[in-house]
Ligand SMILES: Nc1nc2c(ncn2[C@@H]2O[C@H](COP(=O)(O)OP(=O)(O)O)[C@@H](O)[C@H]2O)c(=O)[nH]1
């Protein structure tokens with residue numbers, strides 16, 4: 434994060450170009466988005482001789498196209514290449530770049546989609562082929578307003594949709610962790626836990642990367658500034674937060690994500706673009722809550738008292754705010770668990786199989802051309818056989834995009850719509 438992207442943004446008045454222009458074999462893709470002109474540079478077969486002795490062995494001479502070149506230059510010598518900056522009006526600025534940028538590829542095609550650019554990486558693996566560079570989306574505009582700088586944001590494109598994540602909140606000691614563990618144990622292939630970051634110290638049995646990502650306050654604050662977090666809050670004197678990646682990796686694995694976060698975090702998620710189911714867990718009484726906290730034996734007396742003080746306010750907010758879709762009373766554990774399953778649609782004996790969010794097999798060959806008709810991107814894949822050249826047409830539907838930067842852009846759909854060779858178009862060759 435924080436690097437400048439591989440394009441220039443010019444003032445429109447300098448070169449009034451409307452719409453989208455993709456010049457095959459030339460060095461750039463030009464498009465206008467909002468009040469910016471975006472040029473995506475491609476430099477096929479650009480020769481890079483490594484100067485730095487530290488890298489001599491690994492990469493003395495390479496042929497790079499734009500994306501691999503850019504990826505490497507940003508990593509190895511970011512200051513030397515001015516084209517890795519955004520130019521606005523008369524001045525140059527380095528935009529804040531959110532999201533994870535694509536790694537190197539053998540080339541790319543780009544398609545303009547009003548507020549963002551769709552990038553198809555050539556020869557990449559099926560789960561790494563489709564990327565979006567957001568230039569004027571709601572997320573980008575929000576971030577620009579907040580940060581007071583130009584912002585662009587990367588997100589990876591994913592075929593299909595993920596199931597709505599489940600946000601579970603409630604006071605400390607109410608039984609959230611216990612209920613979540615039961616769910617994950619009974620439905621291991623269906624649910625995945627969003628591993629939060631926290632600045633609190635690990636408890637005896639807690640493992641870094643499993644229960645939490647234990648981190649330093651200064652590190653977490655920097656990552657929050659870089660846009661890595663979906664939400665964060667100060668809870669019981671420590672910083673807690675859900676990284677964008679923590680939720681996306683669960684959905685990438687085709688699982689439904691469960692978030693155990695406090696009421697402030699739930700409120701932030703509610704007002705974010707992430708659609709989720711919100712559940713608040715209440716104790717049967719404050720006395721029972723205190724008993725559970727004390728019996729758990731993981732906190733000092735001071736910490737217990739702090740958690741109990743915060744509990745009353747949390748319960749009031751949980752019940753009265755319109756953040757939560759459901760309120761569950763955790764009196765008898767088994768009964769509460771059954772209710773939880775029911776409201777997640779798991780009431781019957783057989784649990785529904787989650788829809789896999791993983792990418793289907795979609796291999797974009799090096800040789801292809803791209804065109805756009807409304808919300809459909811038509812990719813014309815050309816492959817040369819022994820005797821003749823054949824072409825396959827793939828349609829990528831971008832009409833139902835969901836999510837987006839700085840995480841994943843979901844809701845993509847693709848279909849093979851035909852093939853043609855010898856000038857005949859159709860699913861079958863006519864004889
Ligand atoms: N906002 C927010 N709250 C979190 C996150 N992770 C955990 N929490 C909340 O922080 C509070 C304290 O969590 P923890 O220290 O594990 O204690 P416990 O709830 O007593 O087990 C709980 O209310 C959690 O739901 C997070 O990523 N974001």
Ligand SMILES: Nc1ncnc2c1ncn2[C@@H]1O[C@H](COP(=O)(O)OP(=O)(O)O)[C@@H](O)[C@H]1O
Nearest residue numbers: 605606607608609610611725729763764765766
């Ligand atoms: N319904 C229940 N009845 C009695 N004890 C419970 C119940 N639910 C959870 N507990 C116990 O209460 C303690 C706190 O539960 P935990 O899941 O750690 O809470 P939280 O994650 O909300 O802080 C644990 O020792 C757990 O075994």
